[in-house]
Amino acid sequence: MIPEIGHFALILALCVAAVQGTVPIFGAASGNASFMAVAKPAARGQFLLVLIAFCCLGYAFADKDFSVLYVAANANSKLPLHYRLAAIWGAHEGSLLLWTFILTLWMMAVTLFSKHLPDAMRARILGVMGLVSLGFLLFMLTVSNPFERLIPAAPDGRDLNPLLQDPGMVMHPPMLYMGYVGFSVAFAFAIAALLGGNLDAAWARWSRPWTTVAWCFLTVGIALGSGWAYYELGWGGWWFWDPVENASFMPWLAGTALIHSLAVTDKRGGFKVWTVLLAILAFSLSLLGTFLVRSGVLTSVHAFATDPKRGLFILVFLAVVIGGSLLLYAWRAPRVGLGGGFDPVSREAMLLVNNVLLVVAMASVLLGTLYPLFLDALGLGKISVGPPYFDTVFVPLMTPALFLMGIGPLAQWKKASLPDLALRLRWAFGVSVATAVLLPVVLGKWTPLLSLGLLLALWIVTTAVVNIRERLTRLEGAGLVNRLASIPRSYWGMILAHCGIAVFIVGVTMVKGFETEQDVRMNVGDHATIGGYTFQFDGAKDLVGPNYIAARGTFRVTKDGHDVTVMYPEKRRYMVQSQTMTEAAIDSGLLRDLYVSLGEPLEAGAWSVRLYHKPFIDWIWGGCLIMAVGGVLAITDRRYRLAWRREQEVPVAASQPVEASIV
């Protein structure tokens, strides 16, 4: 009964989406206020309906209702409750439901925080989001229904893929989808502006915070995924340039470009046409990512089902969304006026160059990801495109972008002077170069890449310091505290996010340069030393988990005779799918991680063991987190808070002139 309610809620949501996707847009075009007013209740209603559907599926999992095909395929009576709930997005059908649910969540947010928008604009935005939702609901109800019954019911379920039975599964997909789907708001803003023909600074100002929020979620989502791969896959890698990782990285690159381009449109009125294109691109890549991952075109742990009907629907849907918006763009964009002029040396120009580099980098990732598929489809042979390719291509593209990242925030808008910049940055440059050359020598190993990585990281940090100092000296008078407080949060957000990149680069550089590993066979009592730490193997014991059995090793770690920690790596065998999993033991620290994973049992209680010493690896995820915090800081800027407060004071019914209600 409950699954049928969920199914029915989805059908109703489809009907509401159809109304939401057409009536308000038509109303906005014809100036009919009552048609436009449909958008808000429709969006809220849709949110409620999809929420009901989502809860129904959750209930079916919690209740172990194995008469639902999807539940039977992805859960088991022995699977703990939190993983049963996370199993909602454990496969194709459910993840699409999650996607749609998050889309309606964003819609709900738009209805709550859009009182300052002109009615027509809001109607168009919600209308566009309704159309996207319509596509997804149609997809679910025709070829990918999570509520499909299995009659007769299965006695027990096939269980969730053991790889996914991890706390990472609870957080990573929702975060990632919040990011992916969040770009639909920026996309809807862009399409609405194209439809209304009012691409102006106000449009950029409105869509900026939405884009930044989505970007923060995506950043955290990707970092979580990477961290999960690091400890779950058992070989200590954190990024593999796997097609699935790339699918999430491409919208991130486009979104990063979009954030910067929006800043120019907001502040200087420039780049409008380019910004709109980026908004369309970022969301298109999110869609492409979702479908690439979920369609089974790419073979990986994330791909679930291969069904030609689904593939066809996906292809048509992508063609309609991407093709349609690009057509609209081609039709409308040429009418958009130019913004203020700027010199080849100016902050605008540098941001533009950075944008181009980011987009080219994104295109390279796309090329590398899809190339093997195309070659295979054309019958030209099978090839693999892996980390060596992406490293070769990505590093030279990103290096100038990171270098510009240091200069851009210091350059003046409109017209900057190179000699002046050089003068202001000479210390930052000198310090960075000297440290980058000498530090690796001090640490005992010098490679060009090591120096390059450190140089870029130091450059970003030192230029940020110069930037803050200049900003403080410009605010004469007042005490330091007052001066610090008078700097807007969006500025701190920018500085922090950039420093996050620097922290990230330090992590990548140090771990690539200095990580050490050992493959050893250890008898009980044997010890091995790596990175100054001595690991003593105290044997492995059998262990019974809720739905697996495991061998659990005990390693006592000492350094210079002092106890450091005891580590318990496991080798698990999940019963239902009879799959073996390596659960590495990790001791995390600010400056290093120790990582132990059990290989195979050898004779007489001995095991093959992999030991890693990974310096600075947590800086990789720390950097991502700092970036996201920077983004959060930027959107809590005073002007957004003021706008929000003013919004609370505006009576809902009053339709004020736009200019008056924004900062």
Add this chain to the structure above:
Amino acid sequence: MIRIWTLMVVLTMAGVAAAQEARPLAENPQVEARLKVLAVELRCLVCQNQTLADSNAPLAEDLRREVREMIAKNMSDQDIINFLVERYGDFVLYRPPLRATTTVLWIGPFLLLAVAGTVLIMALRRRQKTLPDVVVSDADHERVVQLLSDGAKHP
């Protein structure tokens, strides 16, 4: 009783004697170092997407052993790669070799950068021409300075 004690002491001693520096799995560290460099560029053919270095699959283990043997026979890296490509095709390489079919893959990113750069420069030039020249007279300039300083006095 004494016998039991002796036995226990002997057993403990044996335990101590057995506890030693763990042996590397690889018999020859030099071979292993070369294998490591090679294996990160090679694909585990039965895995979803893992390098030969990272995979625990039995087939990967077999292949690693074969590569070890080839290294021990003093074959050069290039010889080993040629041998593997001959047997398994380009699929085994994570760094696709430059061939007619992969030209676009390797040249593409940099070609794209060149094209994007050129388009950017041309668009900016054209834009510079179409933008109306705003002439700021000295009088205007003074007025701006005046307004700005006024603003500073009366916030």
